[in-house]
Amino acid sequence: MNDTTQDEGPDAGSQGRPTTAVVVGGGLAGTTAALALADAGIRVTLLEGRPRLGGLAFSFQRDGLTVDNGQHVYLRCCTAYRWFLDRVEGAALAPLQDRLDVPVLDAEAPAGRRLGRIGRTALPVPLHLARSLATYPHLSLAERAKVGRAALALKGLDLADPALDAQSFGSWLAAHGQSERTIEALWDLVGVATLNAVAGDSSLGLAAMVFKTGLLSDPGAADIGWARVPLGELHDRLARKALDSAGVRTEVRTRVTSISQHENGRWSVQVPGETLDADTVVLAVPQREAHDLLPAGALDAPERLLEIGTAPILNIHVVYDRKVLSRPFFAALGSPVQWVFDRTEASGLKEGQYLALSQSAAQDEIDTPVAALRERYLPELERLLPHTRDAEVRDFFVTRERTATFAPTPGVGRLRPGARTKAPGLYLAGAWTATGWPATMESAVRSGVSAADAALTALGRPRDHLFELFEEAA
C-alpha cells in the first residue's frame, strides 16, 4: 500500500485515476450492476467463477441440441428485466404475448371441459380478467365468485405492511373463502410457477406482490414473455457483447476467494493468482457464497443469510419423433405435470418436437432417478396430449436445480438485506436481496440496479435515468 493510494478519497477519479469497481458474480444481478456502473463511467471488472455468464439461467449442449437448464418466463410488468433485454439488444428474441393467454388443460375433467384459459381483455383492471374468470371451466360458479371477492381483498392489501411477510398466503386464501380446489386450479397454478412454492409455504407479502403487480395493476401487466432462443444467447453471448462494448473487463472461470478492505478504504479482491484493487465492490453471488465472502462487520447479522432457505426446480425434457403439441405452451391440472413449453425451434431440433416440463417447488422429486420420472411423466403426457400416444420418444432427460430460488417462506422478508452494507464501498446484489420481488430474473436485475445506484450515489456520480425508470414503475 503506498501513500498515494492512502490519500485518495472514494471518488478517486477526480484525482486523476479512474474510479474502479469489481463485480463478483456474472448472473443477471452482477451483469446488470456491471453494465450500470460502466454506463456511468466507472472502470469495471466482472468476475465469474463458471465458464459462462448467466448464473442460474443458462444453456448447454446435448447431442446437437441447445438445452436451457430450466424454462424461464417473465411478465410485461417486469420492467427491469425488460430494460436488461433492451440493453443487451435481445428484446426481439424474447417477445411478450400481445395479450395474456394461458391454456389450462385439466387431465381429469370430463371430455369437453378439459381446456380452460386464463386471459385478459383490454378493459381496465380488474374487469380485464372478468370474462376469463366467468368462463373458467375448472371452477364452479360459486368458486369463481369467491375468487373475485378474494382478488379485490388482495388488491386492498398494503404491500408496505411488514405484517404481510409473517403470514402465509395459504392461510390468507383459506380465510378468504378459497377452497382447496380453487387454490390448486387457480392461485397455485400461477403462484407455484412465480414463487416456487405452494400457497401454504409462501409469504403473503411476496404472493400479494406477485398477484397485485401481475394481475391487478395494469391490464397488460401479466402478458407473458419467453426466450425464443436459448437463454445463453441472451444472458451469456449478448450480455458479453454489451459488456465488451461498455468497456467492462469480463473474466470467466475466475472464482473470488476473499475480499478485504485496506485502511485507505479501497478494496482488494483475491482470485487465484491475482489481486484486484477497486474503489467499489458489488458482491452479486448467492446468499451462502455472500455470507462466506463478506468481511467481518459488513452486516449486523450475517448469519441471517444462512437462514434464507432454498427451493428446487426440476425440468423434464422430452424429445418426440413428431409434433404432439400445437401451442407454444400450456399449464396442466389434475396431473403432476405443471407447465409444458415447446422448445423445438429454440433448441435447434430439426425433426420432431422437444417439450420442456417446468416443475416448480419440486422438493419431492428433485432426487428421483430419471427412470422413475420417465415412468411417471410419459403416461401423464399421454393423458394430456393424445398425439403423444402414437409418438416415439427419442430422448428423455432431466435438469435439476436444487437451489433454483430462495424459499419464499413466511418471514423471509426480514432476512433479506438491501444493497448497502456497513462497509463503505461494498454492496450486495442478487435475486435474494431485498427487492420486494420473489427470486426471479426481475428481482436479480433490480438488485443489480440498486447496488449500482447505491455505489454511484456514494461515489458522488450522477445517477443514470434508468434508476428513475424503475422508481416510476415501482
Ligand SMILES: Cc1cc2nc3c(=O)[nH]c(=O)nc-3n(C[C@H](O)[C@H](O)[C@H](O)COP(=O)(O)OP(=O)(O)OC[C@H]3O[C@@H](n4cnc5c(N)ncnc54)[C@H](O)[C@@H]3O)c2cc1C
Ligand atoms: C430452473 C429455474 C427456473 C427458473 N424460472 C424462472 C422464471 O421462469 N422466471 C424468472 O424470472 N426467474 C426464474 N428463475 C430464477 C432466476 O433464474 C434467478 O432468480 C436469477 O437468474 C438469479 O440471478 P442472480 O444474478 O441473482 O444469481 P445467480 O444466477 O445465482 O448468479 C450468481 C453468480 O455468481 C457466481 N459466483 C458464485 N460464487 C462466486 C465466486 N466466489 N466468484 C465468482 N463468481 C461466483 C455464480 O457462478 C453465478 O453465476 C428460475 C431459476 C431456475 C434455476
